[in-house]
Amino acid sequence: MSTRTDYTVGQKVVHWLMAILITLDLFVAQKLGGVMEDWDRLESRADHGSLGTIVAVLFVIRLVLRWRHGAPPLPASMPDWQRSLARWGHTLLYFFIGFLIVSGLATAMNATAPIALFGAFDITLGQTATDTFDMLRPVHEFATNAVIALIVIHLAAALYHHFVARDDSTRRMLQTWKST
């Protein structure tokens, strides 16, 4: 059983940076599902991939911080079924964010036109046929939808804890600048 009562400031900062950047990247990516001019698609892929790569680095930092510092216990007032749902929800969020990043990287690497991350590093493997890209893209789209669904559930749970259960689990994540 953990003796900690809060996340570290570093864990909270990474949490919010990831939340902001994933939302931003979703906005950049939402037009990729439609019809686009070639130049626009290639530029948007590079912007989207660059942001996604920053999310990937933050995700690795997040895993290291979680492994080193753990997580504070869930509120004592929480019934067992909610504890179990919270653990599943968090585990699935970690899993699908990891899957989203890996599937995005794999999709980008198999594109047939260059994708220059940060305008400098072409991530593609030089494929000339689109088969692998066409196979991986829907996998990445599925991972996106799973992450969106889990984020909606995560937000609903945070609101529930703040306004209905009135425990301090949401407040301690909102108070990013301090760790109790």
Ligand code: HEM
């Ligand atoms: C932050 C996490 C990410 C999110 C939320 C995300 C989301 C999306 C979405 C919504 C699409 C469009 C799917 C559709 O509607 O058809 C997409 C496409 C794509 N993503 Fe990501 N993605 C992420 C990470 C990445 C990463 C890390 C890379 C590669 C470095 C990447 C590369 C791509 C590529 C190559 C496409 C296909 C673009 C196209 O069809 O022209 N994504 N992504």
